[in-house]
Amino acid sequence: MQTQTLQIAYQIYPSLEALPDADRTLLEQARRALENSYSPYSHFKVGAAVRFANGEMLGGANYENAAYPMCICAEQAVLAAAASRFPGEPITAIAITVQNPHKPVAAPAAPCGACRQVISETEQRNLCPMRVILQGETGPVFVFEKGSDLLPLSFGGDFLG
Numbered sequence: 001m002q003t004q005t006l007q008i009a010y011q012i013y014p015s016l017e018a019l020p021d022a023d024r025t026l027l028e029q030a031r032r033a034l035e036n037s038y039s040p041y042s043h044f045k046v047g048a049a050v051r052f053a054n055g056e057m058l059g060g061a062n063y064e065n066a067a068y069p070m071c072i073c074a075e076q077a078v079l080a081a082a083a084s085r086f087p088g089e090p091i092t093a094i095a096i097t098v099q100n101p102h103k104p105v106a107a108p109a110a111p112c113g114a115c116r117q118v119i120s121e122t123e124q125r126n127l128c129p130m131r132v133i134l135q136g137e138t139g140p141v142f143v144f145e146k147g148s149d150l151l152p153l154s155f156g157g158d159f160l161g
């Protein structure tokens with residue numbers, strides 16, 4: 001029997017203003033995208049924005065439905081849109097932010113498990129690590145060098161080949 005330990009390193013910035021310019025710009029884009037959230041049921045707004053290798057940015061927001069399983073997370077909304085808008089263009093970073101009208105979110109909200117899977121597969125598909133930038137409505141910002149850091153031992157297409 002062996003014991004394996006996994007370690008994940010990430011950076012913590014005290015605020016949006018403390019981020020490097022490119023990360024701050026992308027997080028601001030995610031904040032603007034959040035305003036387009038369609039969340040009449042949860043009232044929990046999520047905004048995400050991606051940066052492509054060509055420098056372009058694209059935002060997306062969560063998109064709910066009265067039939068709850070049909071709700072689309074902001075991360076998946078923007079990644080699907082990205083694949084249509086710039087097919088084949090690698091995505092180098094994704095910024096995610098949230099807003100809860102019932103209580104201020106002062107800690108970074110991490111992507112759900114399904115979104116981690118989609119982020120991880122997008123990295124594999126594009127052969128490009130995706131920087132992940134997370135912030136609540138206020139407070140510190142967490143930065144991961146790649147999405148797969150958030151999903152160790154992930155399932156992937158290799159299992160199906």
Ligand SMILES: [Zn+2]
Pocket residue numbers: 073074075076111112113114115116
């Ligand atoms: Zn999600």
